[in-house]
Amino acid sequence: MQDATTLKAYRAQLRDALDNDFQRQALDKFAVAYRASRANAFAGIDAPELIAEIAAAKDVAIDQLEELFAEFKRHAEAAGTKVHLAATAHEANEIIARIAKENGVKTIVKSKSMTAEETHLNDHLEGQGFEVTETDLGEWIIQLRHEGPTHMVMPAIHLSRYQVADLFSEVTNQKQEVDIQKLVKVARRELRPKFCQADMGISGANFAIAATGTIGIITNEGNGRLTTTLPRVHVALAGIDKLMPSLHDALRIIRCLPKNATGQAITSYVTWVTGAVPCEVGPEGKKVKHVVFLDNGRMAMAKDPEFKQVLRCIRCGACANVCPIYRLVGGHKYGHVYIGAIGLVATYFFHGREKAKNLVQNCLNCGACKAVCAAGIDLPTLIKEVHARIQDEEGHPAYSTAVGQVLKNRTLFHTMLKSARLLQKPITGGTPYLRHLPMFLFKDQEFRALPAIADEAFRDRWEKIKPRVTDAKLKVALFSGCVQDFIYPEQMEAAVTVMASKKGVAMEFPKGQSCCGLPLLMMGEKKAGRELAAHNMNAIDAQDFDYIVTMCASCASYLKHGYKRLFADDPAMTYKASQFAHRVIDFSSFVHDVLGISEADFAGPDKKVTYHAPCHLCRGMGVTEAPRALLREAGLDYLPAEEEDVCCGFGGSFSVKFPELSKELLGKKLANLKATGATAMATDCPGCIMQIRGGFEQEKTPFEVRHVAEYLAERLKRK
Amino acid sequence: MTTPPLVEQLTQKASLVSAVVRPVASMDEAMAYVADVCLGKEACQILASGCDAPLSDTAEALCQTKQEKIICAPEMPAEAMATLTALCDEKGISLITSGMRSRLGGIDIGLTMAVAGIAETGTVVVRSMSEEVRLASMVAEIHIAVLPASTIVADSYALEPQLVAWMGQPDYTAFVTGPSRTADIERVLALGVHGPLELHILILEDK
Structure with missing residues (x-):
């Protein structure tokens, strides 16, 4: 989480990051491997055409977010989901804490959500006495280390197996071997009781389909499915930009997102949840189901001709994967919450000028991000535009x-x-x-x-x-x-x-x-x-x-x-x-x-x-x-x-x-x-x-x- | 007899993501396969599921709840259940169709019907309004899905009308592609995180 107050202090942080040999090697290896696996994943697919289609469809959705919200709410509520709209990050956190209180919740499991990172939801809930456990392996690791993600889809890419073994040894009070396969199984067993005990599950949503009031979640580990199934309460938190008219819009993005993110053809799980589904431990055998949409400046952005394209972002993280600077310094120094090129732009809007003013200058304008963006966002231009706006505001x-x-x-x-x-x-x-x-x-x-x-x-x-x-x-x-x-x-x-x-x-x-x-x-x-x-x-x-x-x-x-x-x-x-x-x-x-x-x-x-x-x-x-x-x-x-x-x-x-x-x-x-x-x-x-x-x-x-x-x-x- | 192209493509793509794919000529053959896999499985899957790793006391306690070999097969067709019940009785396997919430420590096999297959990505589509189906397919160490060959479509778009119809009421449907996986530690692939360690797809030939 980059938060230096001066350019000089930021440069000092960057020099520290350059000395992190493990991270340097890990990101170098990834940068090279990613290029080949992405190309392989898109073999036989017209990627530029698919990206253009995604961009066009997102633009249509961005122009009608209010209508899509009303439509989603109507369908979701008919199926038993309560739908909320939070104007600010704080309001979203408050709504979720209130739902927890109203339902007598003590423990919470979470599957991955960048939006929850944006609102600092965990801090808020923990501050109110709830126990919150991240269940995505990478997110759990960084939660235990009390740090933020360094990549949007691989949050712990900066850590070595040795660091994870040490951490898990501490958590289990048992010496753990430095063996990735075994460490993953330790997490499987340690987190299972958390799922069993949790009163509430919080997930993100990759898609919110207005036509049916359905949310779509993509995960690899299966924690998304357990989070939405085991606890009696399920709250999904999503940026309002995740609204789209139809299932087709979501299926189109799925064709691209995992391929662009890590070169994977499709994630292990794509989960579609509509309404309050049966839940043995829920009231009347049904899930207590809420969807919280976060505005936090997005509705205003949707009306800004220059910056509305930021809302096209599908959070694949590819702009970091190809960024020569990210590769050198990693996500903690190349973003506040959102990382990579989109982070340089989004930080200004979601976390303010103070957090953005040094960060936004750290761009070569090399255009690698724009060339790989799943939604065709002109990131280099927007980064320069944010820089110019900050200078106009600050002098x-x-x-x-x-x-x-x-x-x-x-x-x-x-x-x-x-x-x-x-x-x-x-x-x-x-x-x-x-x-x-x-x-x-x-x-x-x-x-x-x-x-x-x-x-x-x-x-x-x-x-x-x-x-x-x-x-x-x-x-x-x-x-x-x-x-x-x-x-x-x-x-x-x-x-x-x-x-x-x-x-x-x-x-x-x-x-x-x-x-x-x-x-x-x-x-x-x-x-x-x-x-x-x-x-x-x-x-x-x-x-x-x-x-x-x-x-x-x-x-x-x-x-x-x-x-x-x-x-x-x-x-x-x-x-x-x-x-x-x-x-x-x-x-x-x-x-x-x-x-x-x-x-x-x-x-x-x-x-x-x-x-x-x-x-x-x-x-x-x-x-x-x-x-x-x-x-x-x-x-x-x-x-x-x-x-x-x-x-x-x-x-x-x-x-x-x-x-x-x-x-x-x-x-x-x-x-x-x-x-x-x-x-x-x-x-x-x-x-x-x-x-x-x-x-x-x-x-x-x-x-x-x-x-x-x-x-x-x-x-x-x-x- | 040549394999239809969609079956072939699904088999190839699913195999690429570590799913085991087998054609079966009949439901009886499928049930025999299920019983065999369960029988051939180590008496206790501790190596694969991590019980050999030193654990904290709570996690350790949960491991103790699983003692016998269990197949959970919620919402399978009646004739398949008859066959499987006979096989399980014969081989001393415990067969259940519900009560997954008291088995969260893990079961050996979760057996479900897939409602569709997507050839392009090697995906099976599991519709699971029933919580038992959701849990059986997630908590099991091995998830076996029976996929009628006739339900395989070329790509996700081809499934759209059906999905939209399901989404017209409360619904929980999943695309499942290979076993659960992660690459969160040093980008090294590991199968079996919170979900199954293995996914087997039994493609049931059309009659």
């Missing part, structure tokens, strides 16, 4: 405002960059790196060498190198982005050379262009970001060009998808942004798919080269084939690396804010690249190049790190 940090002011003024920004070029002389030592960094400015940044600003920016070279085209077939605007303009202009030149090798490509470099604005989004400076986007769309008049080509994956995906979102409330600007976005294309796709460059265009000696897939290209733009095909066609011996599409840890300002995490991710990336046996790597993003090249430079490993365009340019056949 923007001075450095953040200052960066916003500079970046939105192109002339000022570029003048500063040019002055920096002169000022850096004493610290480059004549190399392309900043050798002697003033450390008070760049604390904890020594894990990678930072590049120097180039002697001559691309914008100042353009007139000299611009290819003269007489018979123009395609009109192309180049968008360089800041890094390639001012730090790596040679990458731009290489790209120009490659594109100019095909006849009729008329290129322009509109000089008014500035930073794409992504860094501002990363820092929560949304307003300045809008101004900058508008500036760029004026500087490059989309109507004048067939394509806007960029060599930077991050710029490309932001120009293509981010700009439209910035102006969602302004129809005229949305139209303009769509016209602009429509023409944006990344270098590799343009050269491979549009220009049709092929083997015949290249020559050169054999060379082994590996590849790093930039987050914003492979997920942001959905481009995976073109760059790899280009490397092969250029006659290079492309050696795939492990986890090629996992983030290098750059994430723009992320690497400055959380250097300890950035360093770990970079370390993994370098190790995977070296393991290929190649000593050269290509990629499509200058940010990744800055990070990876800087990492190799710092550890003094000779390894060539260059843009795809540079490899292609040097292997072009001379004509």
Whole structure:
């Protein structure tokens, strides 16, 4: 449960988490295994189509929660279930405690419920003198340890068999062997009496079906079935977002949820309970049955056009499974109650700004969560949106405002960059790196060498190198982005050379262009970001060009998808942004798919080269084939690396804010690249190049790190 | 005779999740199988169910309540019960159809009829308004479900009209796929947590 009050304290907690070797290994193993088992589970199923169907159906339900609640209540009550709606977490806890009191309950067994974690139900009930026992194995373990879950479906994934054996030895007053099979059986026997004695069972609900007043619960261990059967009272607690019109909606989610959660085709049990069912020990032989729906801000969220999609979440936990940061620091430091990317967003709404304000900054914007989400939630965008809202509410940090002011003024920004070029002389030592960094400015940044600003920016070279085209077939605007303009202009030149090798490509470099604005989004400076986007769309008049080509994956995906979102409330600007976005294309796709460059265009000696897939290209733009095909066609011996599409840890300002995490991710990336046996790597993003090249430079490993365009340019056949 | 594709698919998918699947030609054959499994079972399933592990006093006390071999078969068809009663008498197995609440320490076999099978996931559907059916299929160390081949459908959607009809009144229905399981400790699979350690599916051929 992340609850640091300052960013500094949060970073200290993160460093502690990085030292937890067992958790690191466990999450590493899981991250790798998950990828394969998920793919296997979805074999033969059109997963994107299923996810789109789930998203659409959830959107329909979210728009009619009030009606669905009324319908559920009508059917459930006809079948003998009492239905409640709690406005707040406290109210939900009070309702459940009242039901317990009214029924003379002393002991309670619980099956897993994230909603009960959200309301801190156990604390509330225990405070009123009830004995509450969690019966899901993982939940029981963490309850005994007095801690929160570290994963939504595997709550004790951070613990080793040794820790569990010690814990169970304590609980049973007997020495327990360190044998997982036996430990599970100890839990079976220890918890059985709890089921037998309990007066009340509390469960969650994965589904609340309005048409019949039915709840659906998915479990593997069977504790859900015992919890809903043995005690005379059954209370199900569910977020009101679990309401759906029909059984079909639930069956559709079941097709996806276990597969997406852990790569399991279906859970051992899916239990459907409608109304008050027979119960030998209940009054008149029937179960006392209640369903408590929790609002806690959900109804307001359902009316928020930006955030309503949060309610699509089906709690599969996949966004944590694929998150490179979760993998490093685990759930206690990567969520408050809700964990992973959805936790970064939900914490703000369910547990408040204080709990969310540091957490929400800890995102690389790598998009892995969005790509795997069972309900198609645009998590990276929502995380940035929460960050921006918190800054608007609390006031923007001075450095953040200052960066916003500079970046939105192109002339000022570029003048500063040019002055920096002169000022850096004493610290480059004549190399392309900043050798002697003033450390008070760049604390904890020594894990990678930072590049120097180039002697001559691309914008100042353009007139000299611009290819003269007489018979123009395609009109192309180049968008360089800041890094390639001012730090790596040679990458731009290489790209120009490659594109100019095909006849009729008329290129322009509109000089008014500035930073794409992504860094501002990363820092929560949304307003300045809008101004900058508008500036760029004026500087490059989309109507004048067939394509806007960029060599930077991050710029490309932001120009293509981010700009439209910035102006969602302004129809005229949305139209303009769509016209602009429509023409944006990344270098590799343009050269491979549009220009049709092929083997015949290249020559050169054999060379082994590996590849790093930039987050914003492979997920942001959905481009995976073109760059790899280009490397092969250029006659290079492309050696795939492990986890090629996992983030290098750059994430723009992320690497400055959380250097300890950035360093770990970079370390993994370098190790995977070296393991290929190649000593050269290509990629499509200058940010990744800055990070990876800087990492190799710092550890003094000779390894060539260059843009795809540079490899292609040097292997072009001379004509 | 070739196996119908849905039977084949259900068999394959259920086996993948550690269920034991057997075709049976008649209810008599099914009952013989049940009695054999019970007989072939260790006299006391202590190894599998954890009685060998040192336990706290309350849990230990509960273990003591189970002393003989017991099959609970609530709501089975009359002719099947006649066959099974004869078999159990012959083999010295105690056969009950109710009273599960006094047997919560555990029984050997819970025998139930499945109302449907889902081929795509290897699932049996057990409708259990009766508390005895719910408890027999959960508290037993081995759950055996008799599944008429004719009730197997391709996927859960195909079962939707039937499920919705059941949900029109108080109802308790479960999809059961393999034995109860967990991976909560170090993601290592362990079968038999709170529910059965084994699930056997007897696919009853159509007459």
